[in-house]
Amino acid sequence: MTETVDVPIVAPAAPVYAHPGDAGADLVSTEAVRIEPGRRVTVGTGVAVALPEGYAGFVVPRSGLAARHGITIVNAPGTVDAGYRGEIKVTLLNTDSSEPYDVAVGDRIAQLVLVPVARAVFLPVDALPDSVRGTGGFGSTGYSNEQAGEQTQTTTGERA
Template identity: 70%
Template structure:
């Protein structure tokens, strides 16, 4: 069974899950905007939430908008902290080079994933323990397997 967390919300168009086993709840636009090719816009959702301590919400792109129209969330994942009480807004970017994209009120523009988060205690040390990967990063494992 999936864990359930109650999240107090103020919203005319509350987020909703398309399927019972979805991780992300769809966020809908509360305003209409037109994104010209290469443009970005901060789009209102009309959603304000009160996450419990120990939780955060992450705003991520919708795969269908990305694949079909080149629409993504600029700062994905956008982080909503437990103490934030303002409106959740989504910074959309139109990556299409030629076609504008219209967002209408009620359109599903992003998804919000609510998750428990751990609080780290950063412990200063003189040296980190070794690992198989070591300091290898960006592209260090190559492209093909």
């Protein structure tokens, strides 16, 4: 069963979940803007929230905008902390190299996902315990490029 949380808002219209079971509620633009190729624009949503302590809101891109038009969010996911009371604004980026993208008032531009968060107590130590992954970072799990017939090695020395 999905947990519900009461979230007070100040907004011309509340964010809406498009379908039952959706994780993200749609945020819409309160202004008309043109995003030129390779440019970014910060767009207002008119939404301000009072998230309960122990929750954060993550502003994430809409997959359809990304797939069809190359529109994403510069700092995705954008974090809305429980103590923040200002308007949620979204910095959109047009990754298309040639086509501008027009945002109209009322267009769905992002989604807001509420997530319970744990507060960490950071404990300084001299060394961290071992793990299977170890210090392997970006690209450490390898990949297979079957078209080129190439392989990369993983951090464990296995062929990917």
